[in-house]
Amino acid sequence: MKKTLVLALSLALGSTMVFAGPPAAHKGGIEGKGYVWNAQEGEKSEALKLKGDAKRGEEAYEVCGACHLPSGAGRPDGTFPQLAGQHTTVLIKQMADIRAGLRDNPTMYPFAMTLTDPQELADASAYIERLCIPVDHGKYEGADAAMQIAKGKELYEKQCKECHGANGEGNKEKFYPVIAGQHYKYLLRQMNEIRDGHRRNANPDMVKVIKPYTNDQLVAISAYQSSLKMPGSMCKPKVGGKKK
Numbered sequence: 001m002k003k004t005l006v007l008a009l010s011l012a013l014g015s016t017m018v019f020a021g022p023p024a025a026h027k028g029g030i031e032g033k034g035y036v037w038n039a040q041e042g043e044k045s046e047a048l049k050l051k052g053d054a055k056r057g058e059e060a061y062e063v064c065g066a067c068h069l070p071s072g073a074g075r076p077d078g079t080f081p082q083l084a085g086q087h088t089t090v091l092i093k094q095m096a097d098i099r100a101g102l103r104d105n106p107t108m109y110p111f112a113m114t115l116t117d118p119q120e121l122a123d124a125s126a127y128i129e130r131l132c133i134p135v136d137h138g139k140y141e142g143a144d145a146a147m148q149i150a151k152g153k154e155l156y157e158k159q160c161k162e163c164h165g166a167n168g169e170g171n172k173e174k175f176y177p178v179i180a181g182q183h184y185k186y187l188l189r190q191m192n193e194i195r196d197g198h199r200r201n202a203n204p205d206m207v208k209v210i211k212p213y214t215n216d217q218l219v220a221i222s223a224y225q226s227s228l229k230m231p232g233s234m235c236k237p238k239v240g241g242k243k244k
């Protein structure tokens, strides 16, 4: 398969030798003038109008599994986010932003570029959205977990719930991501990047909310988020050991 070959080559040679690098940092983003969060234009707006084919998407996703794993679970150390069950709208927006240089992701950029057109963006997203959310993701593991989660819950219910939902289910129409099942360490990194203006495609209303947070509050809010479960969307825990 062509994409598998591309992946093997780039892992062997280092991606920069096979691919052109990401586009220079875009002028846009929350610090830029005239940037409209989630403007409906380009391949993003095209992909959003298309019906994704999950079967074709499974093939397009093959190259992604190297980092995000075939299950979509990512890694508990937070390097690669959990993707399974994410809204197609969020997936399409994030991938289009990465491809356009509005969200910096040099590690993934060459692989994001293996999706050939808006139809493949829609297909891969349809496939990922249908995967169940794994239950064994990375959580906050400090001895003070109960206290951190309680502190985080108070903040979350006051300032985040209206957008991300009581169970971290987000909002498909409004491009608000699913949070449930995400790794604690990835969440904490995103909290920092969004607060500090490094995730340039972030929603400005969310940036306003999180701007005054202290580092301790970011830990608490991430601990709480990683404890959320979305009824009906989580994978069934395996029972009774190995299958024959």
Ligand code: HEC
Binding pocket: 060, 061, 063, 064, 065, 066, 067, 068, 079, 080, 081, 082, 083, 090, 091, 094, 095, 104, 105, 107, 108, 111, 112, 114, 115, 124, 177, 189
């Ligand atoms: C070489 C590793 C790698 C590969 C291959 C890869 N990604 Fe990623 N991806 C990442 C990293 C790292 C991040 C998180 C970047 C950050 O911290 O902002 C990410 C983030 C994402 C996000 C944003 C998630 C979120 O919650 O906002 C989406 C969506 C995504 N990847 C989809 C894909 C798809 C689809 C493919 C295949 C076409 C793919 N990735 C291939 C490394 C990879």
Ligand code: HEC
Binding pocket: 081, 093, 155, 156, 159, 160, 161, 162, 163, 164, 174, 175, 176, 177, 178, 179, 187, 190, 191, 201, 202, 203, 205, 206, 209, 210, 221, 225
């Ligand atoms: C006005 C609605 C809104 C509010 C309020 C809000 N968010 Fe968000 N949040 C968003 C949107 C939209 C995104 C996706 C931004 C983008 O386009 O990259 C997002 C992204 C995130 C992400 C990154 C998810 C990922 O997969 O990478 C996390 C984590 C998050 N929000 C947590 C929070 C927390 C915690 C709060 C409260 C302190 C909060 N949000 C408040 C709308 C909101």
